[in-house]
Amino acid sequence: MTKGFTQRHLLGMERLTREEITTVLDLGERFLEIADRPIKKVPTLRGKTVINLFLEPSTRTRTSFEIAAKRLSADGINFTAASSSTVKGETLIDTALNLDAMNPDIVVIRHAQAGSALLLSQRIRAAIVNAGDGAHEHPTQALLDASTIRAHKKKIEGLTVVICGDIDHSRVARSNIFALRTLGAHVRVAGPRSFLPMGVESLGCEAYDRIEPALEGADVVMMLRIQMERKAGSRFPDTREYARYFGLNPRRLALAKPDAIVMHPGPMNRGVEIDPGVADGPRSVILDQVSRGVAIRMAVLYLLGGGSGEEWSKS
């Protein structure tokens, strides 16, 4: 086992130490090159079973976890809302107990409600990875974001990171605030006041209700989409006005440092929170985030699945 990471589950970034986060990031770096091999597979988690329990629509995160499990030679099984018993009235706990009876090693859960990953961890034996619980946390996203920032900026401590958009509904924002704060970055959140959670500063960030002052001097700009499926629609007039005042366009990006990078956890709404010219521009690292997502999730599965020593590097 790798030293420095002692968690049995990955439920959120709030309680991880700097050492634990760094351990995951370092391991993620080492896993990155597997994607460039002709045979993208190591035997590290051979014989381990990983269940992806996705009870909320998700394409990219589920695919990313699935690829991560396969590249580690684990047996990955997908259990999605459409095919699940939950639509037949079964409770989450019963679903979990049934899965647990099949003795998986890791359960990756995505769920629409905060605290669901914690609930699962209290009821079953497998290690739990939170792949997003309501508006609470999405820790692997924060880890892959930190990995991306560190790769491009060579450090995280002391950087100014701006997170813009629908902060209140965003688990990505919460996990990033917790992680980046622990890693020593200055975090700013920005968006219309109706998108900022009450007292968000108490999480350890500065809050801005217009994005221009937040962007000034920023090293990293992270844009979030508006979560219309969580009834965000009542909180702002329309997407045209939103883009006009809160979208990231080249003019606004110029307020940030000249070498600032632009990130987005996806899915992106082009022309709303981000101008296509910025999304596809030279400072966008959005697709690099996606690549690193697989490596980071491999690292997380490896650490929680009890992957053995240096086995993977010999293959």
Next chain:
Amino acid sequence: MPDILLRGGRVLDPMREFDAQTDVLLRDGRIARIEGGLAAPGKDGKVINVKDCWVVPGLIDLHVHLREPGQEYKENIETGTAAAAAGGFSAVCCMPNTSPPNDTRAVTELIVQRARDKGAVRVYPIGCITQGQKGESLADMGELQEAGCVAVSDDGHGVMNSEVMRRALEYARSFGIPLIQHCEDNALSAGGAMHEGLASTRFGIRAQPAAAESAMLARDLELVALTGGRYHMAHISCAASVRLIREAKQRGLPVTCEVTPHNLMLTDEACAGYDTFFKMNPPLRSSSDQAALREALADGTIDAIATDHAPHSPVEKEVEFEQAANGVIGLETALALAVELVDAGVLTPAKLVVRMSAGPARVLGLPGGSLALGAPADVTVIDPQATWTCDAARFRSKARNTPFGGRAMRGRSVLTVVGGAIVFSEERFVV
């Protein structure tokens, strides 16, 4: 009915400013004598030594959910009143959100009949303000009152339509029946599962602002000023509401309010573990709200402690936090928590008795609340020193959803008498 002599307790009857160590004789279901050195009653009578205990007017809970008819798997009148008796209550008022709701005399009569047959304590039904609690058309308040309802409430929902609320206050005046409002602006609360504040921001739980409560209260108080209707606010939970009630009382409006033990003892930080036993509506608020509630309870702005005893089965509670039903049980823990407030200097023993007995009686004009000679013998004996650990498995209630499981408690009811009959007693007093 045998005589009962309660020997040597501290008799506390704040309504008569009485506080002395003496004896109390209960005869023919009434309080017969209160004086020292009373002779033991005849051979059928019982002498119970209650030295070091408080002897107080029977406690009254203005706000419980007995779940009968319709949701007996959660609780019923028999188990709910047994829990009340064990908690020191001699009377409870049951909310109308049963299935069907108590919006017709047939339902009220059923509750009254079941309470007569199975109830351990007095049960005062509360009828609906509007038919089906839908907030649209007024329920038959006259008939409900005639059948035994002591108040009307759409508890569980606020009456959103201002016109309906106005007419309800006016119509209820004709019958002298109080309205109990659950203050919650649905549009503002919007399904929020906890209090909106720093804790909800950290936990990522959908939340409702305190203003969802106080905004409706502010509107209601203007309607009370307009109509002169008798208004009682259920489960006050935030500092803003305390300020509004305080101002309304200063204006001389006919308003009262109650607070739950859980809002007095806990804050929104308790939701950290996403434990559904800390989910109720109104939710646990911030520590400054809690402080305001305690202050208002002490200074009399808040008239009563009421449990909002809300039993649920595991079916409703062993689920995700946001999905779980609202509500916690309280009948068997309320008294000990009030004693904790005495220990904390928030209440005096006399104030505890007022807020849990005389205060609730006055709010709805119920009998009881005092140990006047000749009054029905509704008496609670409290051992303020008894220590125990809260264990829901031992409750008389069918439900287990208490947020106080495992808490070290001090103070408990050891004897509950209703109309001269012992409905609960600790083993040491079984004669």
